[in-house]
Amino acid sequence: MALGMGIGWRPEIARTVEELSGLDWVEVVAENICPCHLPDSLSRLLARGLTVVPHGVSLGLGDADRPSEQRLKDLAERATALGAPLVTEHIAFVRAGGKLTASPQLEAGHLLPVPRTWDALKVLVENVRIAQDSLPVPLALENIAALISWPDxxxxxGQFLAELVERTGVGLLIDVAxxxxxxxxxxxxxxxxLAELPVEAIAYVHVAGGExxxxxxxxxxxxxxxxxxxxxxxxxxSRVSPPGVLLERDDDFPPSDQVHGALAGELAAIREAVGGAVQAPPATRPASATATDREADASPGSPGSADPSARDRLGICQTxxxxxxxxxxxxPEGFDHQRLRxxxxxxxxxxxxxxxxxxxxxxxxxxxxxxPAFLAYAKGRPMGSGYRKDALSFAEHLLISGRPANARARRQLTRWWEDRIATRPPGRAARIARAARMRLLRR
Incomplete structure (x- = not known):
């Protein structure tokens, strides 16, 4: 399936995206749209015949637990609403704990690396199959960037991705950045x-900046x-002609009078890089694992299915x-402490x-x-139910502690909190009870 040249659609650059020439498709963060009320800009792009691909960021297929039925349903609805030819997600874990480890569930709010182990592969394979069975279109998965490495x-x-493709038939979204x-x-x-990857499984490619x-x-x-x-x-x-290439830009956009030229220039550089690559003769891809490895990895039932003990072990490590x-x-033992910081x-x-x-x-x-107030609040207080709840909890924390010191700001924060929580901020009795609970939790 040929996609061509694309760009990540974001509300801040919606008008610019509509005006860019030579675009064949766009990608949209799945969680940021409502399938029953698409942004006007996306509707206009669809009407022009551009393909729109939903890109999920919160499914957590690398989690030790099975993927949420509701999240899969939401992703499927967005694919249907957009008439998308495929959906994409990440090879990452985003939450841990919960029933699997009999501990509070923790949310990372970020894509974290899955350990490249046979246990993690078993779990990922089963989670991917569950997702594939729940989605109306093919699924492709993205390799992620990481600051930390798992020990052992x-x-x-490349081997991990090759094994995943072989066992599930899932597509790959390769992010060169x-x-x-x-x-x-x-x-x-x-x-x-790249040499170890099954390049024939590549659905499209991401290109992005950093520092x-x-x-x-x-x-x-x-x-x-x-x-x-x-x-x-x-x-x-040089190894494969990618079916699609997409520029990602999420933040710190150039000024409005410069953003069109800046994005058009980056798209031109990407086109030149792809078009100027000299195709090398097909090379024999290295085997991703030995026969002994495969036998050791085999478990009862279908190849790659996750036994409960694999989920348990992965859950403990991720938590x-x-x-x-x-x-x-x-x-945890074996991690680089500086990188963890x-x-x-x-x-x-x-x-x-x-x-x-x-x-x-x-x-x-x-x-x-x-x-500084938010960073002090967040230290030791993990996010539990998403960013909106986090914002409310932060405001509640400040009000309970009698902050901000400025009375006018405190009144503004109280009104903001009341408007969104549909109840009054905690009074003296509630504050005492809350403080007592916190002391018990810290013991």
Missing amino acids: EELTE NLHTNHVNRGEDPAKA ERDGVWHDTHAHPVTEPVLEVLRELA ALLASLVAGGPA VQRRALAAKRASVVARIAPELPEILGPGYR
């Missing part, structure tokens, strides 16, 4: 990963595409890691930024004190 991994990224990120952050060779800070590459989607990322794209295009990253838990800070900063974006009144009310 048993497969390379993520391959570059993992090269800088984890020392992984993009060319080696390097303190020796760590941050896949920001808020900077222009860099030459090293284009070089990985050329390497991929320990996520507790360390978002709930003040100790660092970097990941903790990145997750907290992203959480603060997303809450500020969906509840812009909070930074307006709190001013420069918003960010």
Whole structure:
């Protein structure tokens, strides 16, 4: 299925996307649209005949638990509403804990890497099959960028993806910016990963910008595409002609009078990188695993199906890691402590930024004190039910503690909280009870 050249549709650049020439399709974050009321811009693009592909970010197919039926239903509804030829998601875990580990469920608010182990592969394979059975169109999965590496991994990224494709027939969404990120952050060779991939399974390719800070590459989607990322794209295009290529830009857009030229320039550079790549003769792809490995991985029932013990083991490992990253838990054995600190800070900063974006009144009310206050609140308080609930909990936390100190700001925050919670902020008795519960929880 040929998609051609595309761009990620975002509300902030909707008008510019409509005006760009040479576009064949767009991708939209699935969770950001309502299937019964599509944005006018998307409706106009559909009417012009452009393909629109929903791209999910919260399904968590790499979670130890099975994927949510409701999330799968929501993704299916969006694919149907858009008339999409496929849907895409990520090879990542986004939550841990819950019934599987008899512990509170933790939300990362971010895409975290799945350990490249046979246990994790078994679980992922079964979760992907569940998703495929629930969706009305084919599924393709994206490799993610990561700051941290799991200890004692048993497969390379290329081998892990090749095994996943072989066992499920799922398509691949290869993000060349993520391959570059993992090269800088984890020392992984993009060319080696591409050589091990079943390139015939590629549905399309992502290209995005980022920046390097303190020796760590941050896949920001808020900077222009860099030459090293284009070089990985050329390497991929020398092995296979990608059915589709898409530019991702999510934030920090150029000024309105410059954004069209900037995005058009990046699309032109991407076209040139793909069109200028010299196709090498087909190479024999290295075997992704030995026969001994396959026999060791075999479990009762269909190949790759996850036995309960594999889910249990993966659940324990993921919960320990996520507790360390978002709930003040100790660092799990074998992880790089410095990288864990970097990941903790990145997750907290992203959480603060997303809450500020969906509840812009909070930074307006709190001013420069918003960010430090939120980071102090988030430390040891994991997100439980999404960013909107997080914003309400943050406001409640401030009001319970008698903040902000400025009386006018406190009144504004109270009104904001009341408007959204449909009840009054907690009084003295409720504050005492809440404090007592918190003390018990900390014991």
